[in-house]
Amino acid sequence: MDKMLLEKIREYECLYNLQSPEYRYANARQTAWENIGKDLKISAVLIYFEVRRCFSNARSRRREGKKSGMASKKNSSQGYQAMKTAEQAKRKETLNTRAHQMVQILKDSSSLRKRTYEYQTTGTNISAINNCLDETDMFFLSISQMTKQLPKLVQAQIKLQMSNAVLAAEVDAQKSTYVTHYPQPFSRSFQQQSYPTAAPSPQVSLLMTSPSSYSSNTRPMTSPFNCSNEGQERPTLLEL
Structure with a gap:
């Protein structure tokens, strides 16, 4: 229809x-x-x-x-x-995530390089210090490490004793050096020295005896010229 x-x-x-x-x-x-x-x-x-x-x-x-x-x-x-907005947001988030990852990787790499440089520098400094130190330095370093573990009062006492001992040794060394380089004067040293004296012989002692010391009983020394004329009078110098 x-x-x-x-x-x-x-x-x-x-x-x-x-x-x-x-x-x-x-x-x-x-x-x-x-x-x-x-x-x-x-x-x-x-x-x-x-x-x-x-x-x-x-x-x-x-x-x-x-x-x-x-x-x-x-x-x-x-x-x-x-959907487009969601995709853009997802892409942006992905880009941000990648950028963040790259930044983090760069930071980690920078930190690693910095730690490596510090380690190398520290190792070089330590080796240089070890080369400069001798046995005495190493000894005092070990003593300092042990001293740090003690109480403060004990540390102060140890420091005082060590400083006194070192200063006393230095004073003694300076004294010996001064005596070696600057000796005492000759006259003073000569006076200070003592020389032994020998006893005089009888002849010397007899000659040194004064005429007043002869007694009446003492026989005077005769000359060889009048040894044959003992009872006679001793001749004078003009007669001789």
Whole structure:
């Protein structure tokens, strides 16, 4: 029935074609509807309202389809934007993560290089110090390490004793050096020395005896010239 109605309507362009010259005339359209009703044996008014209702429903469905299409398109656009935003955020997060990882790697590498340089420098300094130190330095270093473990009072006493011992040894060394480089004067040293004296012989002691020391019983020493004339008087110097 609907197909037959549509075929009859197509025969009259004044009912649907806006470009038809008879479309502007209501009498022509009314006559066309009456002719269709006669052919289909239906009232022209009922046909008109039926066609109008179908047209309105079709237009409504088209509008709803457009609206639903726009909504779906809008929803699709929103979904695409949401997906794009999520992807950008994920990409940004990935880039930030990679950048953070690179920064962390660079920091670790810098720290490693710094520690390696410090270790090498420290090792070089330690080796240089060890080369400069002798046995005495090593001894005092070991003593200092042991002394640090003692109480403060004991440390002070040990420091005092060691300083006194070192200063006393230095004073003795300076004294010996002074005596070696600056000896005492000869006269003073000569006076300080003691020489042993030998006992005088009898002849020397006899010659050194004064005339007053002779007693009356002491026999005077005779000259070899008058040894034969013991009872005679001793000659004088002029007589000789």
